[in-house]
Amino acid sequence: MKVEQPKYRRFYVDWWRIKRSTVYGMLTVFGFLILFAASIWWLVKSGYFYAESKEDLTMPANAARIASFEGDVRIIRASTRTSEKVTSKAYVLPGDTIQTGFDGKAEILMIDGSKLWIRPNSTVVIRDNSSLLGGTNVRVSLGTGQINVRTEDQTETSQNIVEVKESENRLFAQTEASFNINQKLGTGEIRISRGNVETSIGSEKIIIKDNEFASISNGKLNAKEKLLQPPKLISPTFLEQIPSKEEGKADVNFRWQKIEVPSATYDIQISTSPFFVSDALVKEAENLTTTNLILVNMNTGNYYWRVRATASLSGQTTEWSEPWRFTVVKHEKTRTLTATNWKVENLGGGIYRVSARTEPGAIVRILGREAIAMNDGFFTLQIRTSSPEVTVEITDEKGISSRLTLSLIRGKLVE
Numbered sequence: 113m114k115v116e117q118p119k120y121r122r123f124y125v126d127w128w129r130i131k132r133s134t135v136y137g138m139l140t141v142f143g144f145l146i147l148f149a150a151s152i153w154w155l156v157k158s159g160y161f162y163a164e165s166k167e168d169l170t171m172p173a174n175a176a177r178i179a180s181f182e183g184d185v186r187i188i189r190a191s192t193r194t195s196e197k198v199t200s201k202a203y204v205l206p207g208d209t210i211q212t213g214f215d216g217k218a219e220i221l222m223i224d225g226s227k228l229w230i231r232p233n234s235t236v237v238i239r240d241n242s243s244l245l246g247g248t249n250v251r252v253s254l255g256t257g258q259i260n261v262r263t264e265d266q267t268e269t270s271q272n273i274v275e276v277k278e279s280e281n282r283l284f285a286q287t288e289a290s291f292n293i294n295q296k297l298g299t300g301e302i303r304i305s306r307g308n309v310e311t312s313i314g315s316e317k318i319i320i321k322d323n324e325f326a327s328i329s330n331g332k333l334n335a336k337e338k339l340l341q342p343p344k345l346i347s348p349t350f351l352e353q354i355p356s357k358e359e360g361k362a363d364v365n366f367r368w369q370k371i372e373v374p375s376a377t378y379d380i381q382i383s384t385s386p387f388f389v390s391d392a393l394v395k396e397a398e399n400l401t402t403t404n405l406i407l408v409n410m411n412t413g414n415y416y417w418r419v420r421a422t423a424s425l426s427g428q429t430t431e432w433s434e435p436w437r438f439t440v441v442k443h444e445k446t447r448t449l450t451a452t453n454w455k456v457e458n459l460g461g462g463i464y465r466v467s468a469r470t471e472p473g474a475i476v477r478i479l480g481r482e483a484i485a486m487n488d489g490f491f492t493l494q495i496r497t498s499s500p501e502v503t504v505e506i507t508d509e510k511g512i513s514s515r516l517t518l519s520l521i522r523g524k525l526v527e
Contacts (some may be wrong), residue, residue, distance in 0.1 A: 174242045175203040176228075179221045183232070183387075184213030210236045212257070214389045224248035226272055226283075229260040231292075232387060245269065254300075258292035263307070276300040277328045282310045294429065300328040303339055303431070325428050337426050342433040343378065343403075343419045344369040350436045356443045361409040364440070368403050368419045368433070375424040380405055382417045386435055412440045449474065449506040449514035456523040459494075464520055467492040470506055477505040478518075501526060 171177065178185075178198060185198040190207030204210060204220065212218060212234050220228040223241045230236055234257025240249045247269030252259070254276050263272050266285040274281045276291045277300035283289060287307025294301055302311065302320060309320045313333050320326050325339045346367040348354060356362040366380060378400040385392035394415065395407055399422075416435045422428070451470040458464055466478060469489040476483050476491050479502055483491045495502065500521050507513040517526040
């Protein structure tokens with residue numbers, strides 16, 4: 113009787129041998145693609161990245177485009193009086209109001225090619241944004257906060273006007289200026305960094321030129337002054353790391369330069385937020401007559417600080433300095449590096465072989481010679497000297513260093 117043998121299925125798989133460098137390369141490319149995709153997502157979500165689309169072609173006439181925005185930005189439509197939060201590409205029409213929150217910023221591209229930057233906590237009305245007979249008419253009204261405006265070339269029939277308080281301010285071509293409402297003093301302020309602005313209040317007109325400042329109060333235009341620059345910050349420096357004391361707190365000395373006037377006072381703000389919102393302020397001091405402030409017992413963490421100045425005679429207040437960030441880092445106890453199991457062999461002629469054990473990976477230096485401690489901490493050095501003692505320097509991977517004195521005669525450390 114013939115017995116049928118069981119059948120076995122065999123599968124053959126060819127395995128590829130892949131180099132380690134190829135695997136690392138593939139992982140690098142994959143990581144780059146993830147990072148690139150995340151960056152594009154963030155740009156689109158924040159409204160910073162725009163691609164040309166049909167929306168540009170159907171944008172209403174006389175509309176101004178929101179070129180970029182950040183944080184809380186809202187549009188109150190004049191036609192419906194409804195409030196829209198800006199979450200993507202948008203436009204504003206004459207009569208519309210733009211509001212920014214404490215973290216909100218917006219850049220508006222006007223019909224004449226000028227750019228309008230709206231700062232946080234500001235309210236601006238777009239009065240006009242039209243073109244007619246080869247010219248353009250741009251007019252905005254500042255209600256609260258601050259705006260910056262930059263104009264390009266203009267035709268003779270074009271005008272770009274900013275309303276602040278009771279004033280109308282016409283910006284000439286190639287001009288950069290900032291306008292703000294000083295809530296503390298109830299005044300309007302005009303700062304010209306480049307170009308010229310014609311300011312009118314009733315029948316009174318005055319030309320404000322580059323590096324000049326003027327303010328409006330009680331329906332009058334005050335005398336022009338030289339534009340004061342914000343104080344320059346000294347310390348803590350940008351991105352400085354300040355180690356805390358053993359109890360986890362640090363005393364920080366804030367220092368800045370004097371401004372170029374005989375007498376001035378200074379305001380300083382220290383915050384855990386780059387927007388300096390009230391609930392994030394750690395310290396706010398006003399009318400300081402010195403150029404430093406010491407803040408004690410600061411907790412570990414990230415901080416931002418800025419300073420502005422006020423001229424005592426004219427009353428002009430500078431803009432805030434650009435914020436600097438610093439970090440109070442946790443205190444780490446200083447470690448002492450040492451070595452044990454010392455062995456010194458006198459080879460004659462002033463030559464010695466020195467060996468011991470210390471932390472693995474540490475660098476040991478004696479008389480300009482150095483060695484790296486092995487995985488078990490063992491190291492050996494051969495030196496030449498006529499001295500009975502030598503200095504041993506041990507440095508670990510974190511840069512912590514210790515200096516020891518070794519007796520070559522006794523083969524022990526000198527206490």
